[in-house]
Amino acid sequence: MQTATRKVYQMTDQEYIAAFRSNDQRAITAFYDLHREAFCKQIGALFRVLDMDSLYDVYIVTVTRLWEFIRKGKLTEQHLVKPLPHYLYGIGKHVMQETLRKSMVPEERAQMYRIELEEDLRIDTSFVAQLERVKRVVNQMGEPCEPLLTLYLWEKQPMDIIAFNLDYKNADSAKAQKYKCMEKLKRIIYHQL
Amino acid sequence: MKALDQTILIDRYLSGEASPEEKLQVERLLSDPELSLDDKEAFRQDMELQEDIIIAIQERGLRKMLQREEERLRAESNDDQPPIRTAVRPKVAAASRGPLWLIRSAATIAIAACMAGPIVIAPQVSRMIAISNNSELYSAATFEMTDAYSQLKGCDEPSDAIIAATALMQSGDYKQADALLVDALNGMPEVTNADGQAWSEKEDLLYLRALCAIKQHKLYRSRRLLNEVVRMDGLHRDQAAELLHTIKHGR
Numbered sequence: 001m002q003t004a005t006r007k008v009y010q011m012t013d014q015e016y017i018a019a020f021r022s023n024d025q026r027a028i029t030a031f032y033d034l035h036r037e038a039f040c041k042q043i044g045a046l047f048r049v050l051d052m053d054s055l056y057d058v059y060i061v062t063v064t065r066l067w068e069f070i071r072k073g074k075l076t077e078q079h080l081v082k083p084l085p086h087y088l089y090g091i092g093k094h095v096m097q098e099t100l101r102k103s104m105v106p107e108e109r110a111q112m113y114r115i116e117l118e119e120d121l122r123i124d125t126s127f128v129a130q131l132e133r134v135k136r137v138v139n140q141m142g143e144p145c146e147p148l149l150t151l152y153l154w155e156k157q158p159m160d161i162i163a164f165n166l167d168y169k170n171a172d173s174a175k176a177q178k179y180k181c182m183e184k185l186k187r188i189i190y191h192q193l
Numbered sequence: 194m195k196a197l198d199q200t201i202l203i204d205r206y207l208s209g210e211a212s213p214e215e216k217l218q219v220e221r222l223l224s225d226p227e228l229s230l231d232d233k234e235a236f237r238q239d240m241e242l243q244e245d246i247i248i249a250i251q252e253r254g255l256r257k258m259l260q261r262e263e264e265r266l267r268a269e270s271n272d273d274q275p276p277i278r279t280a281v282r283p284k285v286a287a288a289s290r291g292p293l294w295l296i297r298s299a300a301t302i303a304i305a306a307c308m309a310g311p312i313v314i315a316p317q318v319s320r321m322i323a324i325s326n327n328s329e330l331y332s333a334a335t336f337e338m339t340d341a342y343s344q345l346k347g348c349d350e351p352s353d354a355i356i357a358a359t360a361l362m363q364s365g366d367y368k369q370a371d372a373l374l375v376d377a378l379n380g381m382p383e384v385t386n387a388d389g390q391a392w393s394e395k396e397d398l399l400y401l402r403a404l405c406a407i408k409q410h411k412l413y414r415s416r417r418l419l420n421e422v423v424r425m426d427g428l429h430r431d432q433a434a435e436l437l438h439t440i441k442h443g444r
Contacts, residue, residue: 009357009373023251029262033372036266056267060259067255071248131245138249153247154254183200185246186239 009034013084014077020070023154032063035085043092047100058099062092068131074124081122090121137189145181152178199236203243269375318412321440325408355394358401362408371405374398386425396427403433416440 009030011019019027039062040055049055066088069075075087141149147166151157159171159178168174205211206219222228222236354377361370378398384391403418419440422433 023255025258028255029258032259032262033266034369037368056263060256060263063259064252064256068248068252071251127245130242131248134242134245135249135252138246138253149250150254153250179197179201179204182204182243182246183197186196186200186242189242189246 013080016084017070017075017077017080020067023156028063028067032059035088039088039092042089043096046093047096049096054099058092058095061099062088062095065091065095068128069123072127072131074127079123087121087123133192134189137185137192141181141185144177145184148174148178149181199239200243203240207240207244207247314412316443317440318410320443321407321412321415322410324436324439325410355397355401358398358405362401362405367405367408371402371409374402374405378402386427392425393427396422396425396429399425400429400433403436407436412440 011027011030016027016031018024019031036056036059039059040052043058044050044052044055066075069087069091080087144166148162151162151165152159157165159174163169163171163174166174168177202211202215202219205215211219219240223233223240225233354373358370358373358377361367361373378395381391381395381398384395386392399418400422403415403422406415406418416437419433419437422429423437
């Protein structure tokens, strides 16, 4: 346990990228804890935002977006030309800009200086629009798909345990339901395109 | 191929569960020269969409996990508030629905608490700040926990958490060191003084946490932790008792 504690707090950037890619929840949480205070102080000072609650919300979105870039293979160990926190702060600046832009009136918004994330960090962001559409559909999903897919894809629970916990006859029926859910989500997204 | 069959095939391929035949089938659907470009592009898009669905579901899980972690961190920082607040709050809540004497007693407690601030708490805080500026104490403690550990305790190397925490303390990052120590303490099983090394390691972790609390000027937390170290009656008992006495009454 203690070895694991030290490991997740002292991982290299390459190890953190691998951990993000494989959804290592412990390592992601450690990364989150490690940079939280410094990130909020720096971004807060840069944008003159004093409300810590908003800064923590921005930080959650930023870490999530960093994970998306890694999961989509747009930020890999080979892409890293600067330390990983540099990318975290770069993404954070853009998330903060987006948040501020949403709260502004259109005239103010037009005057706001904006650097595109792609130019700033040299990361391919072409996937973002489609992923946002998919996220909107996924966020509306309810029973029985939401718990089933979350337990399988995020919690990485085996199908027999999921079947037991969600009252399916057996692992095969849970698996069949999982495929149906996936198919249904695809149909809805194709319908909206 | 039926839509559901294609979904199953892609799912098995993306999750790494596909058989060699299924892998071949996917590769053929992506690059077979006999298939039209439109068919191949449609299959590639279908596969990308399915991957995006997986990412979107995992992103929901990740966001919830980070929100829970954020709540935990905020609750932890709220624990540092003086306990006097929690002592008064139930009284005030009871007073709002109880008889008049309860309101009076709540008011008495509130006034006493206000007076206790400057009279009792403020001198303790200033004495604690004076201790926190004593760099010798910290370098001695962190040195003792790492380099001279084996001679002092006659046992194995210090734990990884202690090495990492003392390194953070030496670099002045007391908050992070404290988070690491809390994590290590939470991961420890229940120990008694019959457990020898584990008991002594718990005492080390608590003592280091107390030093971090002093450095962060957390009066109540440092007093609680120092009391705990004194109660454990181990190697740091005398140092903890002395620090506690200095905070409470001065030298």
